[in-house]
Amino acid sequence: MRVLRTGVSTVAPHHSSEPAGNPAWLNTIMKGDCVAALNKLPSKSVDLVFADPPYNLQLGGDLHRPDDSKVDACDDHWDQFESFEAYDAFTRAWLLATRRVMKDDASIYVIGSYHNIFRVGALLQDLGFWIMNDIVWLKSNPMPNFRGKRFTNAHETMIWATKSKTAKPTFNYDALKTFNDDLQMRSDWHLPLCTGGERLKDGDGQKVHPTQKPESLLYRVLTASSNPGDVVLDPFFGTGTTGAVSKKLGRNFVGVEREQAYIDAATARIDAIEMGSGASLDMQKGKRAEKRIPFGNLLEAGLLEPGAELTCSKGRHLAVVRADGSLKCGEHTGSIHKVGALVQGAASCNGWTFWHIKSGRKRSPIDELREEIRSRLRA
Amino acid sequence: MRVLRTGVSTVAPHHSSEPAGNPAWLNTIMKGDCVAALNKLPSKSVDLVFADPPYNLQLGGDLHRPDDSKVDACDDHWDQFESFEAYDAFTRAWLLATRRVMKDDASIYVIGSYHNIFRVGALLQDLGFWIMNDIVWLKSNPMPNFRGKRFTNAHETMIWATKSKTAKPTFNYDALKTFNDDLQMRSDWHLPLCTGGERLKDGDGQKVHPTQKPESLLYRVLTASSNPGDVVLDPFFGTGTTGAVSKKLGRNFVGVEREQAYIDAATARIDAIEMGSGASLDMQKGKRAEKRIPFGNLLEAGLLEPGAELTCSKGRHLAVVRADGSLKCGEHTGSIHKVGALVQGAASCNGWTFWHIKSGRKRSPIDELREEIRSRLRA
C-alpha cells in the first residue's frame, strides 16, 4: 500500500477525466491536514464516510484508580481545543470538505461521546445533512467510573446521515436482518471494546492509538451502508480500522491522517490483510432486488388462462382474469393490486399475495406462479 | 392537588422571604406557557429538573403498517416548528428560564431523540451547563421500521447536566449500585415503553398523551439525582409522570403545562396516589437474562471468516458463510436457521446446533463459538 503525502502532494490535480483504472488515491493514506487532503480528492467520489473525529474531551487533572494506578487518558495534543467555538469551526470545516467528496447518495457515519456528539449532530443538521438514525454502541466492557460520581459511561453515539433529505443511501436491510437472526437490526449495537490481539501495540507493549475502534463496529457499518467495490473514506484514519475492514470486505478505502506513527502502524496492519473477494461477499438480497414480473407474463407463459378465477385466501372475493391481464370483480376492474385494494376497501394491496388460485383442493397465492417464471428465467 | 393558572396568576410575587411552610406553587401544576410560568417561580428553588420537550419530529405523510393499518403518529400542534432556528430559539428560552430556578447544585435531565437532542445538547453547552452523562433509554419493545429503510429506532437519549462545571449534584451512587445487583449503574437503561395499565386512556380508550413516559424511567432519575423532600420541576408536565413518581418517592414537584386535557388527566392521576406508597415501585433492573447473540457477531468477532464451510453433524449438507452473516447452500440462501430448515425440508430449525464447523478432525456445532462470544462479553 502506498502512502500519499499531501503536504508535498503526490496527488495530481484532478481533471474531469480520470485515467482508466483506479485513481492514484484509492486504497492509500493521505498524510496531512484533513481539510487540505480532502480538497485534493475529486468531488462526489466516495460512497461511504466513517469519521471518528477528536472528541474534545476537556479532561482536568490525572485520574487514578482505587489502587492508585494512573488511568492512561486520551490527552493527546490533537484532542485539545480552546473552546466550543474552536471545536465547531474545526467540525464545520471537515464536514464541508467531506460533503464535497461524497456522492449524492453517499452515507456518513460520525462517532463521538457526549463531549462532542451534540455539536457534531447540530452542525450536520445546520449544514443540510439529513439524519437517518443515531446508533448507540454499547460497550460490554467499559471503563468503570472510579470516583462513583457519575453513571458508568458505557456507550458511544454514532450518527448516520446523508447529504440531503432526498438522498437514497445504500441500506442492506435484508443482509442485516439475516445477520441478526431474522430480526430487524436495531439502533443499539452491543459490541466489546477493541482489546487483546486486535489492539495494536508498539515495541514497548504500549497501545499505539488511544481510541482504536473495534473492527466489529466497522464491519457492521460497512455491511449496512456499502457494497463490494464501493469507496469508503475515513478522514481521521488513525491506525486504520476502516481500511482494514474495507479490505477484508472487498471495499476500497481512502484515509487521511496527520501522525506518521499512526500511518506506519496502519500501513503495516492493512498490508498484512488479504483482500476479500468472490461470492462470500455477496449480500443477502430481498424481493426488491428481484426482477419485476408483470402479471400479464403469467398469461403469456400459459400459467394462467383468460377467464381463470382468482379468490382471496378465504375464498370470499372472486375475480376473473381477462386476456389483457386485468381483473374483474363485480363492478371493479383493474390491476391485481388495484382490484385487491378496492374489494378490501384498503388504501393499497399487494395483489401477488392477496389473490389465490385453486390447485387441487387448496388455494395458493399467484406469487407462486411468479416464482415459477423467475426460476425459468434463471435457468 | 391545586392547579395554579399562571395566565390569571394566583402565584404571589416572590419576595426574598417566603412565609413559613411550603410555598403555594409546591406540588401544583402551573397552567400556561413554559417560560412565563417559570418566571413566576423564585430563583434557585428547585433541586432537580426533568424535561421532555417537543421533539420537532418533522414527519411527512402518513405511514402504514404492512397490514395497511395507519400508524397513530405524533402530529400534535405543539410539536410543529418552522425551522431549526425556531426550535433553537424555543429551546434556548426554556433552558434559560429553567436555569434561573435551579439551585446551584441542581441537576437537569432532558430527554429527546435524534431529531432534537443534538440541538438541545449543544445549546446546554453553549449556555454554560456542564454535561455529566448522556444516558440511553433502550426500549425493549420499540415500534419496528415498517419500510425496511433504516435501523429500528430503539432508543432515546437523555442528557444529565448541571448549571456549571463546579456544581456538586446529588448522585446516590450506592443506592443505584445496590439496585443494580452491586454493579455500577451504567449509562444504558433497558426499560419497556409505557403501555398497558400504566398508559392513561380517555373515555374512548384513546391514549391521552402521545408520548407518556414510563414511571420506571422517572423512578431511576429521581433515585439517582434527588433526595426525599427535594423539589422536582417538570416544565413539560404532560400527563404528569414526573409528578406521580415524585409523590410516590416522597419528593415535591412543580409542573408547567399548557393543555387543559393533560392537566386534568395528570391531576386525577396524582390525586389517586398515596404519598410514599411505592411498594410496587421496584426499580426496573438491567436484564439478567442471557443476551441473544446474532450469528453475524461471529463474523464481526473474527471467529468465522467469510467463505467458511459449515456442515450438518453428519457432513451431508454443505453451506458457505457469506460476509453478511447469511448462508448459501445450493440455491438456498438466508439465515442459519432458514437455510437449515430448507435443506431438511423442515418447518424450522435451530441453526446453532444444526450447523457444524470442522476443528481438527471432528465437527463441532457453531453453538460453541456463540458460547465463546458470551464468555468474552462476560469478561
Next chain:
DNA sequence: GTCAAGTCTGAATCGGGCG
C-alpha cells in the same frame, strides 16, 4: 377458569421507477 390464537399498538423525520 385455562390456554391458544388473533388483534392492537408504540415519539417514525419509513419507496421507487417509469412516463
Next chain:
DNA sequence: CCGCCCGATTCAGACTTGA
C-alpha cells in the same frame, strides 16, 4: 418535476376472543 401505480414491509407485549 410531477403523477401514477406497482408492490414491499413489523417486533414485543398487552389485550381480546373463543374453544
